[in-house]
Amino acid sequence: MLVLLGCLVVPLLLVAVLSLRPSLAGPLLAGFEPTLAHYAASLGFLRLLLTSIVIAAIVAAAATALAYPIAWFLRFVAGRHAALLLLLLLIPFWTSYLLRVMAWKLMLGSEGVINSLLISSGLIDQPLAALLYNRGAVVVTLVYVWIPFAALPILAALQRVDSALHEAAGDLYARPFSQFWRVTLPLSMPGVLVAFFMVFIPTVGEYVTPLLVGGTGGAMYGNIIHDFFTRAANWPLGAAMAVVMLGATLAFALVALRLIDLRRLVAR
């Protein structure tokens, strides 16, 4: 507990203190005139924060939607092979994230696999540049990376759906689609919500993927914070932006807790 207090709560408070300091000069806790100037300056990046939140929402919605059929397949179709098929899905997840993204870069880059294939087959003579280094590439990469992870809570929720309910719905002449729409989907909704927020919350603060595939136009809010702490060396402004981001994520986490009844999810 002390470790968590020392390594999480205290540092977060220090960041809040730093964000009120006029500059980084001098010892951190020495007396100073508190100023809100950095928060005023951070307002200039508010648009980017909103963009990052929208990106995270798109990524989370897409990953959840694309993961749903996987979970459905594993629960209702895969039968006794389900455990093995799930393991196969998760193995790539145990390999390095950075390397998988790097592999995509190798494929999509202007000298990459897709472009060199297209050129050597004579279909195009100029490499397609639009495949990488933009916001679209960031979104696609993140969705791709999250899909297997998002399938897990949905699968857990589906496993608690009694298949007898399907038979009942079928006996009452519900077509497969309306069976799904009116019975399966509502019952698995808690899992869907968990999947959404499990992807959404970390993605808001993402900065490594934009660094790799985003180029200059694909930067997210986290990249600016990273820049202020490294290249631009304006720690107090970076700290103010970190506080703003933390506030936004905590607000979303509270919304998530409101929507998801965790106790019902754990109980069988």
Next chain:
Amino acid sequence: MSILAGRRRRRFASLSGTYYLVLLGLLYLPLAILFIFSVNANTSVAFPLRGFTLEWYERLFDSPALLRAVGNSLIVALSSSVVATSLGTMIALLLVRFEFRARPLIAGLAVLPLIVPYVVLAVALLVLFRAADVPLSLFTVATAHVVVALPFVTLIVLARLVGLGSHLEDAAMDLGASYPATIRLVVLPLIAPAMVAAWLVAFTVSFDEVALALFLAGREQTFPVYLLGQLRFTATVPVLIAAAVLLMLVSLAIVLVAERIRRLR
């Protein structure tokens, strides 16, 4: 069920099976690409392929910086996962067996790292270490990894403890065992599989982690940080890919062995 509905249902089923296979293919495609280019005799990573070589794997072993980075990652992952597993187990024991007023607070604190964005945590620790005059090193990276691994460990061990119930502990203590002896002789052996699983998760989280390490690593880089820095130099990319493939095979072996151990129980 009518024949028509049965046929529709089967179409649904085969459609979802196809979808699963396509997605599986997409997930394994980058891994296949990495493997192919790790044995391709050409410095630039592009088609057409130029023939088979093991040169990159040989060059790997005379790249001291790379080997050092892998070693650093192992040190950080081993130490942080051991610390996180012991701390997380203690927190889980505390949460599940004791009633006290601060319980909800501690439970909230234990999962808080899941909600705090990595950038913010990295920045916060950076400020802390600066304020405390701690130079950046592998220790600072490991500290950050303990914090992010803690919720996973706590939740995994907690789930096992809840599943066990408390009657075995009660029985041991009714028979005169002290509380420490009960923990050592009864509880720990029972939750050992969960602790191994939690340790494995903590280890992989740390070994693969780059967002925190990028801020907190000093001159000693971990492997992901090194990789990120080297990706700009195209000449070394095939060697990096070879290193990646080797690490991939090792981690795959570890996961499969762990899965076997879990099944044996």
